[in-house]
Amino acid sequence: MIxxxxxxxxxxxxxxxxxxxGLAFFLILVALVAFGVGPGGALLARIAPGILWVxxxxxxxxxxDRIFALDREDGSLELLATAPLPMEGIVSVKALAHWIxxxxxLVVAAxxxxxxxxxxxxxxxxxxxxxxxxxxxxxVIGTFGAALTVGLKRGGLLLSLIVLPLYVPxxxxxxxxxxxxxxxxxxxxxxxxxxGITCGTLALLPFASAAVLRVxxx
Amino acid sequence: MDMRVTDLSIARGGVPxxxxxSFALVPGQALILRxxxxxxxxxxxRTLAGLQxxxxxxxxxxxxxxxxxxxxxxxKAQMTVAENLTFWAxxxxxxxxxxxxxxxxxxxxRDRLAGALSAGQKRRLGLARLMVTGRALWxxxxxxxxxxxxxxxxxxxxxxxxxxxxxxxxxxxxxxLGLPEAAVLDLGPLKAALPQADDFDGAxx
Numbered sequence: 001m002i003x004x005x006x007x008x009x010x011x012x013x014x015x016x017x018x019x020x021x022g023l024a025f026f027l028i029l030v031a032l033v034a035f036g037v038g039p040g041g042a043l044l045a046r047i048a049p050g051i052l053w054v055x056x057x058x059x060x061x062x063x064x065d066r067i068f069a070l071d072r073e074d075g076s077l078e079l080l081a082t083a084p085l086p087m088e089g090i091v092s093v094k095a096l097a098h099w100i101x102x103x104x105x106l107v108v109a110a111x112x113x114x115x116x117x118x119x120x121x122x123x124x125x126x127x128x129x130x131x132x133x134x135x136x137x138x139x140v141i142g143t144f145g146a147a148l149t150v151g152l153k154r155g156g157l158l159l160s161l162i163v164l165p166l167y168v169p170x171x172x173x174x175x176x177x178x179x180x181x182x183x184x185x186x187x188x189x190x191x192x193x194x195x196g197i198t199c200g201t202l203a204l205l206p207f208a209s210a211a212v213l214r215v216x217x218x
Numbered sequence: 219m220d221m222r223v224t225d226l227s228i229a230r231g232g233v234p235x236x237x238x239x240s241f242a243l244v245p246g247q248a249l250i251l252r253x254x255x256x257x258x259x260x261x262x263x264r265t266l267a268g269l270q271x272x273x274x275x276x277x278x279x280x281x282x283x284x285x286x287x288x289x290x291x292x293x294k295a296q297m298t299v300a301e302n303l304t305f306w307a308x309x310x311x312x313x314x315x316x317x318x319x320x321x322x323x324x325x326x327x328r329d330r331l332a333g334a335l336s337a338g339q340k341r342r343l344g345l346a347r348l349m350v351t352g353r354a355l356w357x358x359x360x361x362x363x364x365x366x367x368x369x370x371x372x373x374x375x376x377x378x379x380x381x382x383x384x385x386x387x388x389x390x391x392x393x394x395l396g397l398p399e400a401a402v403l404d405l406g407p408l409k410a411a412l413p414q415a416d417d418f419d420g421a422x423x
Contacts (some may be wrong), residue, residue, distance in 0.1 A: 002308075003305055003308030004309065007294070007297070010296075010297065010301075011296055011297070014296040073290075074290055074291070074292055074293060074294065074295075075288050075289070075290025075291060075292040076290075076292035076293075076294070078269060078286070078288055078290075078292070079288070079292040079306075080292075080309070081269060082268065082269065082284060082285070082286045083306075083309045083351075084309070084310060084311070085309060217269055217270075218269065218270040
């Protein structure tokens with residue numbers, strides 16, 4: 001499994017791997033919002049947590065269809081399925097690789113981009129923390145969507161339609177943590193709910209993803 | 219470890235293809251599958267590899283002992299020959315890749331990107347992958363596609379070494395591999411009767 005993780009990371013960094021694609025998209029999206037809304041500091045500061053969360057979510061979505069589609073095309077997915085790795089382990093490693101190459105850079109970059117949206121000072125640690133807790137759930141849910149659509153040609157749009165509604169709870173509580181943090185309010189409840197969603201998806205969805213992948217490989 | 223397949227029925231996309239497939243292999247034996255296009259060779263191999271369920275029949279071997287060689291080789295174009303092979307070796311428990319490189323004459327190409335290989339070289343790399351899996355039962359689907367005569371001989375030698383080491387192989391192929399000792403199973407007579415076509419879709423039109 002370590003070998004699979006290392007291979008996925010190497011492939012992401014090499015030519016055509018798409019590493020940094022999500023990050024660049026995130027940067028451009030946030031810049032566009034900043035230009036579009038204009039230099040009204042108070043308005044930007046109010047919408048900053050929500051914009052940063054929506055941006056992170058869309059950037060995450062961008063690279064989901066590569067998770068299994070590339071392996072399916074060149075046949076390695078079938079060979080992995082016959083390898084001595086449990087399918088649940090394969091999908092978990094795939095989700096982890098997706099998070100490391102997409103989610104983690106977003107988490108690190110978000111506070112910098114918060115500066116661009118004049119996010120209030122107390123909001124930065126909470127924005128960072130909410131993304132750190134929430135983005136693993138985005139990757140795991142996205143892996144489930146990718147497993148569902150792996151057999152389809154150009155399944156990217158369908159994948160977005162399946163995955164985006166499932167992202168809603170993560171977005172609601174993640175953005176709420178960041179907003180309350182920025183306004184200095186109590187944020188224990190949304191933070192715990194966000195952590196609960198992440199733990200729940202991490203525990204359950206790999207089994208669902210493995211099951212649909214087995215069916216899709218038939 | 220013997221391999222015994224009894225009265226196996228298989229289907230592709232809901233259409234029954236073969237029924238009553240029975241054969242047995244003991245270590246050191248190979249079986250060649252023959253049959254016209256669409257007769258179910260690939261589906262039979264996928265069923266044996268555990269990638270899809272059989273309609274009926276019994277298989278008496280461990281699916282963990284199978285190394286499947288499909289039409290696609292499962293190579294990553296952005297990784298070198300050695301990296302590709304090392305990855306599959308690591309997944310299967312870390313065998314040494316040097317014998318596999320030597321067996322398919324790939325040493326000179328070991329640092330070449332797999333994307334820069336010719337079709338025949340890719341195929342040789344895909345076949346070398348079988349050796350690093352360390353699995354006893356090779357299931358091969360048209361292994362000689364795009365191989366030249368010399369490479370086919372390398373392949374036949376690798377299969378013979380695998381059999382001599384107590385391995386087994388089931389190979390779907392159209393050409394003569396130079397393995398006269400292998401048993402041959404013709405899938406033509408085992409074709410399943412087509413089911414009555416029901417006009418399910420037509421009812422909606």
